[in-house]
Amino acid sequence: MSVQEPSAFSLYRADMLNIYDIPVQQVQGVGPQKAEELQSLGIHSVGDLFDYYPYRYEDYRIRDLAQVKNGERITVQGRVCSEALIQRFGKKARISCKVMVEELVIKAVWFNQLYIKDRLKPGTDVVLTGKWDQHRLQITVSVYEFSSGAHSPRTGTLQPVYTLSGSISQKWLRKIMGQALKQYSSHIAEILPDQIIRKRSLMARAQGIQLIHVPEDHKEGQAARTRIAYEELFLFQLKLQAFRQLNRARADGVAHKIEAETIRQFAETLPFTLTESQKKVVNEIVKDLRAPYSMNRLVQGDVGSGKTVVAAIALYAVVKSGHQGAFMAPTEILAEQHARTLKRWFxxxxxxxxxxxxxxxxxxxxxxxxxxxxxxxDIVVGTHALIQEDVYFRSLSLVVTDEQHRFGVNQRAVLRRKGMMPDVLSMTATPIPRTLAITAFGDLDVSTIRERPKGRKPIQTFWVKDDMLDRVLEFIEKELAQGRQAYVITPLIEESDKLDVQNAVELYELLSAHFDQYKVGLLHGRLPSDEKDATMRKFSEREIELLVSTTVIEVGVDVPNATLMIVYNADRFGLSQLHQLRGRVGRGAHQSYCILIASPRTEQGVERMTVMTETEDGFEIARRDLELRGPGDFFGTKQSGLPEFKVADLTHDFELLEWARDDTAELVAKSEFWTGVAYASLRDFLYREQIFNGEIID
Structure with a gap:
């Protein structure tokens, strides 16, 4: 397929984006002051206003009181049937009256709104919204309207609720949104191709925007939300899939000549047998290496699943094909470990x-x-030292990055530029839910190693309360006495007034005194790099038997003799982080244990502890962690690469995301997409998003 890069699609832009060129002040009722306040919300144009979606709806539909639970928020319509009564409580006052709702007389109460007394005349029709007290047959009114027997304009509807600032009120913004829709809804251009709208049974864009702001009921609001969420995911995936298609079309990578027999012979030299899952991933990588375009593949696998040997086979293949490979690790100590392993094999x-x-x-x-x-x-292993200016290669054709999300976008890009569009193989021991893998790494092909190597014993995990510390110390003593080693992890380095958590320095002093017959070490992020490396080496070489540490060992050295992981204040950690910590043990022949010390005060904390004791499956843990914490915090800190969607929710919209991924992949594979007039506006979108400049999307 010949891909034509766009030269001038600007003539389609006005058709697609004209509402974004109309100043919001053109909406009737928006003066200069209000326009300025709207700008503080990011609303500069009519298009921005339409894209300012409500985050929930207030339900003003009339409900049968017999079906309302105590304490619920309700809307009722009735007629005042008594004189208003005023009661004072110091500076506060309340006003109340009886209201006939159908055949039931209820009490309506307002606080500090005495000015409505004169309007509460018997026989007046009212619409009341507020909290229902079933026992007292009383509604505490928060919103009210007077009507003349007919339904109020609000009655029976869902009202959008927006994020506000300044003097802008919900009532005013709703009014302006309605006015803008009245003036400009006919100018809302469709973005999605007709065949996709039909295929996914989506409403038109103009209808979706209309109904997300002014739905008649929840069903309409949900259908509109689905349309807008899909559109957001579609446009994001279109960027990723278009880049991949262009990358393939350029065919500027190295097509390696790799014989299957060569791979098989190398695998036979290894001191273990590959699992079926590892074999499957190797086949996927080899297929990519043989292709003329650059590979961009992520291998994800649980801790101890054997990702390194898969990377080693890929490196072996490119070396036998006459090229070089680079292996970038996040820390010096991990780079040394990988170098030792690869030297032993190669x-x-x-x-x-x-x-x-x-x-x-x-x-x-x-x-x-x-x-x-x-x-x-043939192969060089290192940290960021690999990307320094004076590092040159004769023929770099494969870059492997370990724990790839820990490297910045620029670091990975620099290493790629040291070869002629080298293949890239990224690895992560953080199992990523499918939703995040498609999104955060959407420009990568994702391979997953599900099996563990044979012979690995499951790690026994226990959750104990803070008052069981003596028993935990006895258990540590038992393991150390058998010649094993242990980690003790704590969330903070030094004492904090804000959090009641054990800190590493104090804990180190306490455990050093308690286990005075053993060598205790301390490791945390504020130590100089050489001191951290020295401490980890001593632990690896058994010069330290008990290591007190913060989470800097989360991704670290393989110490087969370490059989015990103790985590203080475990409820302060995310599930995936706890799972990574647990993965530091269980790497040798002896039975290993993980003990979580926590007395959580929240339901979420209890749930995290329960999940950790129920499963060792990193992918199940990742799924539960995503549900509990949300995508933005999945990696422990906010990661670049995760887009901010206005409507779409990665935790729940996984089906829409897969639709968008499949639809855009199919679309960009057609030559018509790159040449046809029907897709010009989408090509213009890609042009403005700089997809055609050849840069990798990270």
Missing amino acids: EPLGIEVALLSGGMAERKRRDLLASLQSGLT
């Missing part, structure tokens, strides 16, 4: 593996850089 086969670290002697570093540039070194 050097007997004559493949040269080197470690490039920040602390190398200058002469040794110069020799390594020369070896890389000449092609004598």
